[in-house]
Amino acid sequence: KEYGEISLKDIDQLAKSSFPLCMRHLYEKLREDHHLKHAGRMQLGLFLKGVGLNVDDSLAFWREEFSKKVGLEKFEKNYAYNIRHNYGKEGKKTDYTPYSCQKIILSTPGVGDHHGCPYRHFGEENLRAALSRMGVNSRAMEDVMGKVRNRDYQLACTLTFEALHAAPCDAGINHPNQYFSDSQKLLKA
Ligand code: SF4
Incomplete structure (x- = not known):
């Protein structure tokens, strides 16, 4: 990349x-x-x-x-x-890699933290509100919430992606940067 x-x-x-x-x-x-x-x-x-x-x-x-x-x-x-x-410009000059979904889903945000995966770490009401602000319609919302209840957080994110882009995401979402690049590919096509 x-x-x-x-x-x-x-x-x-x-x-x-x-x-x-x-x-x-x-x-x-x-x-x-x-x-x-x-x-x-x-x-x-x-x-x-x-x-x-x-x-x-x-x-x-x-x-x-x-x-x-x-x-x-x-x-x-x-x-x-x-x-x-x-960016690897200080200290040991390690070039740090962006976090995968798995790493983010397993993180443990506390009070006042905003990191983590909302599908896993938000309460239902907040998640619904956030999805609706994103533009997820009520039918897609129920499918997404169904995946959340089954703890299939990445599938919930995949369904959100598909609803917002009106296009399939066959590989499924496994990395936030993949979500971004798949989205850009579709929007620029
Ligand atoms: Fe969760 Fe989606 Fe972010 Fe992955 S890209 S951590 S599934 S919100």
Whole structure:
């Protein structure tokens, strides 16, 4: 996967059209609260790296939000390092990989956390509300909720993808970055 494929000015639009619910939730919370805790920053930050936001755009993106909350100086001091680190620009220069669905589903968000997989970690009412904001209609909603009740979270996400794109996703969703690239392929076709 090539990095540097998307630009900062398109990100709001891409979040609406092609982010899976887990990332859309983190994205919206960041825009709303101008803050995310560490695990949320990792889950969203590595996803954004995977969809092709380069390190400078990524720093600009997080800086814009965090500076509204903690101020510019504190952002540069406490947060910028971690973002560069995720891109392998600091420390051991490891190039970190975006998280898979399996890893996200098995995470354990606590109070005030927004990472995790909404199909697994949201209560039913919140999940229904979030899906309906995404544009899932009531018939598809019941199919999705059926998969959730069976704890087939990735299948629930696959059905959401299919409902929103009016197209099949035969391979099923197993990675948020796959959700994104499959969505972009369909929307650009
Ligand atoms: Fe995200 Fe995967 Fe959960 Fe879908 S199934 S919301 S892509 S973690």
